[in-house]
Amino acid sequence: MLNAAYDAFAERLAQAVPGLWIGAPEPRYLEEPRGRWFGQGGLLVKPADTAQVSAVLRACNEARVGVVPYGGGTGLVSGQIAPDGPLPVILSLEKMAALRKIDSHAMQVEAGATLQQVRDWAEEAGRRFPLGLASQGSAQIGGCLATNAGGVNVLRYGNARALCLGLEVVLADGTIWGGLKALRKDNTGYDLRDLMIGAEGSLGVITAASLRLFEPPAVEGTALFAVPSPKAAVALLELAQRQLAGCVSAFELIAGQGLAFLREVGPEVQMPFAQDPDWCVLIELGLPAGMDAEEAFGALYEAAEELVLDAVVAQSEAQRSALWELRESLPLANRRIGAISSHDISVPVSAIPAFIDAAQGRLTAMGDFRINCFGHVGDGNLHFNVFPAMGRQRDDYVALRDAVKRAVHDLVVQGFDGSVSAEHGVGRLKVEDLERYEAPTKLAMMRAIKDALDPNGVLNPGAVLRPQG
Amino acid sequence: MLNAAYDAFAERLAQAVPGLWIGAPEPRYLEEPRGRWFGQGGLLVKPADTAQVSAVLRACNEARVGVVPYGGGTGLVSGQIAPDGPLPVILSLEKMAALRKIDSHAMQVEAGATLQQVRDWAEEAGRRFPLGLASQGSAQIGGCLATNAGGVNVLRYGNARALCLGLEVVLADGTIWGGLKALRKDNTGYDLRDLMIGAEGSLGVITAASLRLFEPPAVEGTALFAVPSPKAAVALLELAQRQLAGCVSAFELIAGQGLAFLREVGPEVQMPFAQDPDWCVLIELGLPAGMDAEEAFGALYEAAEELVLDAVVAQSEAQRSALWELRESLPLANRRIGAISSHDISVPVSAIPAFIDAAQGRLTAMGDFRINCFGHVGDGNLHFNVFPAMGRQRDDYVALRDAVKRAVHDLVVQGFDGSVSAEHGVGRLKVEDLERYEAPTKLAMMRAIKDALDPNGVLNPGAVLRPQG
Numbered sequence: 001m002l003n004a005a006y007d008a009f010a011e012r013l014a015q016a017v018p019g020l021w022i023g024a025p026e027p028r029y030l031e032e033p034r035g036r037w038f039g040q041g042g043l044l045v046k047p048a049d050t051a052q053v054s055a056v057l058r059a060c061n062e063a064r065v066g067v068v069p070y071g072g073g074t075g076l077v078s079g080q081i082a083p084d085g086p087l088p089v090i091l092s093l094e095k096m097a098a099l100r101k102i103d104s105h106a107m108q109v110e111a112g113a114t115l116q117q118v119r120d121w122a123e124e125a126g127r128r129f130p131l132g133l134a135s136q137g138s139a140q141i142g143g144c145l146a147t148n149a150g151g152v153n154v155l156r157y158g159n160a161r162a163l164c165l166g167l168e169v170v171l172a173d174g175t176i177w178g179g180l181k182a183l184r185k186d187n188t189g190y191d192l193r194d195l196m197i198g199a200e201g202s203l204g205v206i207t208a209a210s211l212r213l214f215e216p217p218a219v220e221g222t223a224l225f226a227v228p229s230p231k232a233a234v235a236l237l238e239l240a241q242r243q244l245a246g247c248v249s250a251f252e253l254i255a256g257q258g259l260a261f262l263r264e265v266g267p268e269v270q271m272p273f274a275q276d277p278d279w280c281v282l283i284e285l286g287l288p289a290g291m292d293a294e295e296a297f298g299a300l301y302e303a304a305e306e307l308v309l310d311a312v313v314a315q316s317e318a319q320r321s322a323l324w325e326l327r328e329s330l331p332l333a334n335r336r337i338g339a340i341s342s343h344d345i346s347v348p349v350s351a352i353p354a355f356i357d358a359a360q361g362r363l364t365a366m367g368d369f370r371i372n373c374f375g376h377v378g379d380g381n382l383h384f385n386v387f388p389a390m391g392r393q394r395d396d397y398v399a400l401r402d403a404v405k406r407a408v409h410d411l412v413v414q415g416f417d418g419s420v421s422a423e424h425g426v427g428r429l430k431v432e433d434l435e436r437y438e439a440p441t442k443l444a445m446m447r448a449i450k451d452a453l454d455p456n457g458v459l460n461p462g463a464v465l466r467p468q469g
Numbered sequence: 470m471l472n473a474a475y476d477a478f479a480e481r482l483a484q485a486v487p488g489l490w491i492g493a494p495e496p497r498y499l500e501e502p503r504g505r506w507f508g509q510g511g512l513l514v515k516p517a518d519t520a521q522v523s524a525v526l527r528a529c530n531e532a533r534v535g536v537v538p539y540g541g542g543t544g545l546v547s548g549q550i551a552p553d554g555p556l557p558v559i560l561s562l563e564k565m566a567a568l569r570k571i572d573s574h575a576m577q578v579e580a581g582a583t584l585q586q587v588r589d590w591a592e593e594a595g596r597r598f599p600l601g602l603a604s605q606g607s608a609q610i611g612g613c614l615a616t617n618a619g620g621v622n623v624l625r626y627g628n629a630r631a632l633c634l635g636l637e638v639v640l641a642d643g644t645i646w647g648g649l650k651a652l653r654k655d656n657t658g659y660d661l662r663d664l665m666i667g668a669e670g671s672l673g674v675i676t677a678a679s680l681r682l683f684e685p686p687a688v689e690g691t692a693l694f695a696v697p698s699p700k701a702a703v704a705l706l707e708l709a710q711r712q713l714a715g716c717v718s719a720f721e722l723i724a725g726q727g728l729a730f731l732r733e734v735g736p737e738v739q740m741p742f743a744q745d746p747d748w749c750v751l752i753e754l755g756l757p758a759g760m761d762a763e764e765a766f767g768a769l770y771e772a773a774e775e776l777v778l779d780a781v782v783a784q785s786e787a788q789r790s791a792l793w794e795l796r797e798s799l800p801l802a803n804r805r806i807g808a809i810s811s812h813d814i815s816v817p818v819s820a821i822p823a824f825i826d827a828a829q830g831r832l833t834a835m836g837d838f839r840i841n842c843f844g845h846v847g848d849g850n851l852h853f854n855v856f857p858a859m860g861r862q863r864d865d866y867v868a869l870r871d872a873v874k875r876a877v878h879d880l881v882v883q884g885f886d887g888s889v890s891a892e893h894g895v896g897r898l899k900v901e902d903l904e905r906y907e908a909p910t911k912l913a914m915m916r917a918i919k920d921a922l923d924p925n926g927v928l929n930p931g932a933v934l935r936p937q938g
Contacts, residue, residue: 194663452921
């Protein structure tokens with residue numbers, strides 16, 4: 001059982017870690033983007049370097065006080081917010097935001113740097129760090145790695161995990177693991193890096209990372225293709241891969257419902273088609289020198305025949321930005337409408353059309369909803385979000401909410417061998433889902449590893465796994 | 470302390486696992502490719518399915534008998550051979566070699582299928598499984614995953630780890646973890662898949678895998694470029710990435726010394742240049758439809774200016790095969806010459822030229838050697854192998870062998886922050902190296918995980934980590 005971080009512990013911490021920033025958390029450390037969870041007051045610390053993180057964890061571990069690591073606060077599953085349990089220490093990495101070094105193949109950055117800053121550093125060096133999220137202006141790279149963030153370029157470059165070469169991690173007892181080697185191939189023992197990535201701060205606190213850098217493609221282009229159905233979208237993806245294997249950087253599904261939401265509640269964005277199509281896909285290509293993006297899109301359009309109804313190819317950087325703005329505005333419109341239940345799910349790519357059909361069918365039988373289903377179809381990852389019917393309120397559906405979530409998740413797992421947590425993580429929101437849907441063997445292995453690396457359970461208590469004792 | 474698998478245990482196993490193939494191992498199960506290690510007799514079992522693997526492990530765990538998982542036997546670090554300790558059970562996966570299912574995005578295969586068979590299944594489905602090794606005709610996919618094998622296409626497609634979507638694993642106590650979901654994005658808890666990949670059978674026995682499939686590039690081409698130096702090779706790689714980001718499938722360094730070995734001892738292969746260059750790089754491109762491989766190589770050649778001395782572009786499938794045969798014959802020539810010490814190392818890609826210079830300098834100061842340094846320069850991974858001077862024998866160097874290895878490894882780790890086990894794994898050959906070069910924190914984490922998942926230490930005892938007690 002953990003102890004609460006009351007005043008006496010704050011004094012002890014101040015003595016144990018000279019120079020440490022200690023204070024009470026402002027409200028922003030206790031809220032999360034969707035406003036569904038509120039954290040407890042606790043104690044906020046902002047270590048200035050890895051040694052201070054180490055000293056904080058050592059003190060917390062000795063005193064059996066929980067530690068909630070805090071990055072940019074953009075997580076959607078409450079991994080950064082502890083609403084109950086003994087008062088924890090909130091450990092914000094914001095003061096550790098330096099670029100330690102960079103060359104043409106890799107960069108070493110501290111965990112508190114925002115994703116946008118990391119991308120900018122890469123760009124200044126003539127390279128690219130291809131992790132891209134709508135929240136990249138606030139999200140910190142440490143949090144992106146702790147949650148194995150996904151985003152819009154996973155199709156080409158992989159999740160955060162695939163972009164990370166090495167980590168510096170502080171363990172529960174304060175020990176520092178300096179695993180920052182920037183190697184593409186390194187088979188010296190167990191893959192501790194990937195164990196830490198996606199563990200959401202429950203096995204260690206990531207303080208720095210070595211990241212892969214890429215050469216930006218010589219030629220890039222963006223287009224929006226209107227398609228008759230999700231089935232056509234998946235077939236179009238296969239066609240694009242056949243013509244342009246490895247050069248499709250993004251392939252994002254957008255539902256007509258999403259466009260309707262934008263028209264209804266904003267934000268105001270440029271609408272690409274006179275009449276909103278039922279479905280469209282935003283495609284980004286990154287091509288070799290000597291190719292022409294417009295010609296490549298043209299060849300795809302011709303070969304696609306009845307898979308495509310209409311297409312807009314960006315002719316300028318402004319047009320390209322406008323298409324991306326449309327895509328990136330969907331989550332804000334969703335929040336303004338107010339979802340009954342949101343689902344960050346994945347299924348095998350080829351099962352996407354059948355899943356959408358089946359899920360719509362199940363929900364139609366349950367009530368009157370609007371469904372905005374969009375996302376990273378190239379990764380088999382959809383944000384399948386369920387909203388009130390036109391003119392009705394989210395509150396009208398309180399009684400149905402759990403049943404909606406259960407129906408969607410049951411279908412994902414039992415019908416399509418999919419995942420109920422594709423790219424947003426487990427946090428505290430999905431601990432029960434994990435217990436419901438994952439094999440007991442997997443949960444037992446996770447528990448054994450947690451107990452082995454954090455025997456007192458001080459690291460992000462209640463996230464990913466239910467707290468013990 | 471483990472018990473030996475004597476006759477009484479064989480009887481017990483036969484009773485516990487009806488129908489199990491049990492016998493004495495033929496010599497081929499006790500040898501390894503370089504002939505440096507010999508295993509003990511032990512007991513050989515060949516389970517027919519996952520349930521039998523489970524029953525074998527349960528019985529071994531209860532009786533505290535060690536289990537050495539056995540794939541194709543092509544490993545170079547003795548992960549599949551136990552030369553000492555109590556007599557273990559050798560568990561061969563060879564009877565579990567089925568294709569369970571395949572669609573356009575993924576395939577599910579059993580661990581005992583050879584890599585060549587897996588590649589063939591993919592090709593029959595019009596797809597590609599891009600893991601490629603010289604030993605792929607014998608190496609089994611389970612072993613490739615257990616060792617996180619690398620090979621010639623890592624630059625484009627990643628190591629075995631990056632090509633695996635899910636695993637079925639039998640744990641030490643016989644529990645089966647069915648983690649075969651074929652998802653590109655799945656953040657439901659700790660990354661147990663990547664923990665098992667590269668653990669070399671010391672945390673569980675991989676019995677099946679879900680693998681990623683790729684669309685073969687529309688256009689492919691192969692060329693050999695003669696370059697003046699490793700520095701020019703790395704600069705040429707950067708140039709190729711700038712022109713053709715994402716489309717460089719392989720970029721392999723070949724030393725003039727390697728060509729000289731082929732001329733000296735064979736095997737006889739077609740030599741591409743009239744006069745052997747000091748260095749050359751084998752480049753494979755996979756391009757979008759509409760591009761021409763010869764033109765792409767031509768543009769690269771022109772832009773490269775003084776980075777390239779000469780070039781041969783394959784004009785036919787036969788010429789392409791001949792270039793690859795040259796590359797794939799290097800290890801055999803090396804074995805015929807007989808290395809004093811071989812080093813599977815990696816350093817940051819940009820440090821490759823400085824490492825080669827420094828390593829040659831250190832060795833020149835130690836004695837009279839020939840060095841054949843070749844490999845996957847695009848991944849920062851070199852096989853830096855040290856041979857006797859012309860006319861001398863390996864036996865003349867016995868006294869120097871440990872010092873040579875130590876000098877190379879010290880330089881890799883201390884001088885270049887590199888790895889002494891890039892793609893071949895740790896096995897039993899490099900357990901001491903791990904203890905010497907890896908941080909105590911990392912070793913302690915590995916030990917904690919091993920103890921948590923295999924508390925009796927029955928899984929591949931002595932591999933990766935020294936046996937306890």
